[in-house]
Amino acid sequence: MAAIEQKGAAPSRPTGSPAGISGGLSMRTKRLLWVWGFLAVPILFYAIIRFYPTFQAFYLSLTNWDLVRPPKLVWFANYIKLFKDPQFWKVFRNTFTYLIIGTPISLLLAFVIAYFLDRVRFMHNFIRALYFLPFLTTAAAMAWVWRWFYQPPPIGIINSVLGMLGIPQQPFIGSTDQALYAIMVTAIWAGLGFQIIIFMAGLRAIPNTFYEAARIDGLGEWAILRKITLPLLKPTTVFLVVFSSIGFLRIFDQVYNMTTNDPGGPLGSTKPLVLMIYQTAFNSYAMGYAAAQTVVLFTILLIVSLLQLWILREKK
């Protein structure tokens, strides 16, 4: 706002200081000043609301802040406590289970669906909308619907169907073995629509002439997929792998809403890192300890993202 006024006012005040200074500068410098003048606003805004709190979190992770008393520097005590905490390692394992199993399955599914959906002309838009719908729905609402689906008899619909088919009923979110996977399924389902849309956009971006040339040369469908589609889809895949990995590493909504009676339970078997951070911060009010966990999550996210970008980089 201030910048706009300044721009409007500048010509009418030729002796004013901004015009006076820039008067002696070259056109190029002036333009650069203008560009940076405008860019400064969002950069400053971003720095204040994003970077400052981030650095604050790094600092807090070295303190014992509990909200009520002023923070006292304890250096690495929080990190030492964290690495000795068996609950942290359990949560760490859970988080990586979500990531390592969830990401490949969701990407494979999304690709297969996108690949075939791309060829379907019949009700194409409708089917695509159906896949995309869960992505638009609030995660909390979906989690509650799934939570009721998964209930033990007599109210859980999945168990009712299993019962009709003569298959033994399953405890799903009530068991320590199945709960994590039961929740993972809902997270995969929720993210599928987005990944399909992106994959389809990627598929459409591959020029048709490549396929025509390949068919004239007599390549089979499988060879076309391997030699043309997949390599040319790489930028899309890289984006989705990174995006989906970050999503699974930060999973929270589904877990929290499906297990509100025993958050992250039973027996912590579904608890991801973000839920542990939430509980440490807002149930136990151990802000310093929670900040240390956040720094660890940040580091994991950074390493995983960089690693994926490096593995899937363009080989030149």
Next chain:
Amino acid sequence: MRKATLFAGLLAGFSTFAFNAAQAVEIEYWQYVYDTRVQAMDQLIAEFQKANPDITVKQVTFPYADYQTRVIAANLAGNAPDVMQLFYGWLDKFVAGGILQPLPTDAFPHDKIENDFFPIVTAMKRGDDYYGLPTAVRSLALFYNKKLFTEAGLDPNNPPQTLDEFVAAGQKIAKLDDAGNVTVAGSTMDMGGQDHQWWREVLIRQFGGEPYADGDTKVTYNSDAGLKALDFYTSLQLEKKIGKVGFMDEGQAAFRAGMAGMTIDGTFRLGSFKGIKDFEWGVTELPANAEGVRSNYASYFANGISAKTTGEELEASKKFLAYITSPAAMDIWLKTVGELPALRSAALTDANLKDPIYAPFLKGLEYSHTTLFKDEQGQRQNAMDMVNRVLLEGQSTKDSLAQAAEAEQEMIDAAQQ
């Protein structure tokens, strides 16, 4: 002429302003959002302002999940409310953080507090000072479904009075399908609900033990009594099959849906159960053991005065706190919220003691205990995990109990640093 009028008007304006400033005090009252509680407080404020026209009370509410954080943050920022509601279990934190001031003894003498209120109010005492007083208190009782009682051939006007009768009634009501799934529960099993309180303050005592010692800072339930209490609770599902953890998602949901014969819950559930249309339900005291020993768990939200409130606001806050902990206020609270009066004289009236719903809760208050939680959610989670290890992972009750006792002791020690 016009100037003169303007001047006169200004003068009048200033003088009323000055008059108001000298007379009117505005204080802020904070509590969490819960419909009936907010309505009751609105009503109390209106009554209070009628009697004290020079004091205005502004009620501010926040969602429960944010409430503690808001109070703590406001206190840090110097915008703390003058009078605030707090759960008794948060007191250690609030006192340590310098959020509350001791109740001035001129307005709230100790002997009067100790004579007039139910004994559980001592949970608001630290050192020689009281830090808050409740308007209402909550206790537990056994809710039962009269329709299911009749269907099972039990007398709906004669609910179980002992643990053995409780188990027997539960077994008669419970229905299992061919695959062994519970289709109707005799009683709900929900450690995340009120069952952890039942186990901690009631069952352990009924089996001859004490859950804690030294002001609830030493865990003492890793004992014969603790083991018997845990065996009893887990056997309800494993052997007697009268219920199942997770049946219908939550215990209260199962009872509401008419799928459970009995459930243990608190006064705060009355409002929600009053909406049940499909069947009649009743309330009775928590079952006694074979020797007739009863126990109960009581809790409450108290009202305290901010450490930062001084001068006129402090005087007004004292008046307001005295009013909201008076019998008249408790009566309004009971009628609007359904929670029991915290003053004996207001609670133990003939009308209340004859009331079939309030009476069992009131009797429970007489012999109730109030756990001085150090980390309420952590300690609750610990009890849930203890039961889950037995029910889901097949750990022995002995090992699970020992593990729980050790973990809870660590939690208490950590919170006390």
